[in-house]
Amino acid sequence: MIINFITIFPEFAESFTTFGLIKKALKKNLIKFNIIPLRDFSNDSHNRVDDKPYGGGPGMLLRYEPIKKAIDSVGNHPYNIYLSPQGKKIDKDILHKFLNIPEITLICGRYEGIDQRIIDNHIDEEISIGDYVISGGELAAMVMIEALVRRIPGVPEDIDSILSESFEDGILDYPQFSRPETINGISVPEVLLKGNHEDIRKWRRKMSLGATFSKRPDLLKNVKLTKEDDKLLKEYVDERKNK
Ligand SMILES: C[S@@+](CC[C@H](N)C(=O)[O-])C[C@H]1O[C@@H](n2cnc3c(N)ncnc32)[C@H](O)[C@@H]1O
Numbered sequence: 001m002i003i004n005f006i007t008i009f010p011e012f013a014e015s016f017t018t019f020g021l022i023k024k025a026l027k028k029n030l031i032k033f034n035i036i037p038l039r040d041f042s043n044d045s046h047n048r049v050d051d052k053p054y055g056g057g058p059g060m061l062l063r064y065e066p067i068k069k070a071i072d073s074v075g076n077h078p079y080n081i082y083l084s085p086q087g088k089k090i091d092k093d094i095l096h097k098f099l100n101i102p103e104i105t106l107i108c109g110r111y112e113g114i115d116q117r118i119i120d121n122h123i124d125e126e127i128s129i130g131d132y133v134i135s136g137g138e139l140a141a142m143v144m145i146e147a148l149v150r151r152i153p154g155v156p157e158d159i160d161s162i163l164s165e166s167f168e169d170g171i172l173d174y175p176q177f178s179r180p181e182t183i184n185g186i187s188v189p190e191v192l193l194k195g196n197h198e199d200i201r202k203w204r205r206k207m208s209l210g211a212t213f214s215k216r217p218d219l220l221k222n223v224k225l226t227k228e229d230d231k232l233l234k235e236y237v238d239e240r241k242n243k
Pocket of ligand 1: 082083084107108109110111112127128130131132133134135136138
């Protein structure tokens with residue numbers, strides 16, 4: 001997968017490539033990351049890429065021309081994504097779609113955003129990380145890249161660990177514990193210590209369903225529960241009532 005990253009802060013984007021799974025994916029040549037500094041496409045002697053919005057109002061806007069030139073510098077026409085609070089909220093389905101696109105270009109806005117003519121004529125999709133506004137598209141792009149890269153086979157050590165995570169099958173992940181077995185009198189659930197795989201599977205499923213029921217009941221509306229799921233969820237609810 002090739003990821004082009006258009007930004008006024010190339011150093012910020014660069015620093016992101018030196019840690020964790022992104023670093024690993026780059027080392028294994030599973031992704032290619034091209035940072036495209038927007039200021040390289042300024043026609044201004046001070047390398048400015050912003051200007052005042054027509055009609056007045058606060059703040060500055062990233063101008064059409066430098067962004068268009070930066071997009072064109074990629075050469076072909078990859079899928080152009082503008083990170084924007086007005087975009088579709090990123091989720092697992094959107095990530096799966098992007099994973100099947102061999103090359104994407106991420107356009108990071110700043111200030112009041114970017115000239116609308118870029119969005120109308122050169123953007124394939126606007127993507128948001130949530131209903132709040134941050135100061136620039138860079139962190140939003142990084143959130144998206146991190147979520148994408150950890151789904152590329154060969155990047156994480158164990159792709160199964162990714163597939164059992166929250167949202168993958170529509171519900172939340174189960175609780176997990178590591179050493180020590182007891183801490184301040186609080187012990188790891190007994191079932192996890194006994195080594196019976198079927199009991200552990202059922203317990204984990206019950207706790208996943210229970211966590212979803214308690215924290216994100218909205219998710220359960222979109223999941224088709226099996227008879228076993230119904231039974232496990234009922235058990236979870238009854239156990240909670242009796243506590
Ligand atoms: C201060 S914001 C501009 C917000 C814009 N004036 C609006 O109200 O829709 C500057 C840039 O940050 C990025 N940004 C802000 N919030 C975002 C979000 N929730 N998701 C993705 N990108 C975001 C966008 O690239 C945007 O152009």
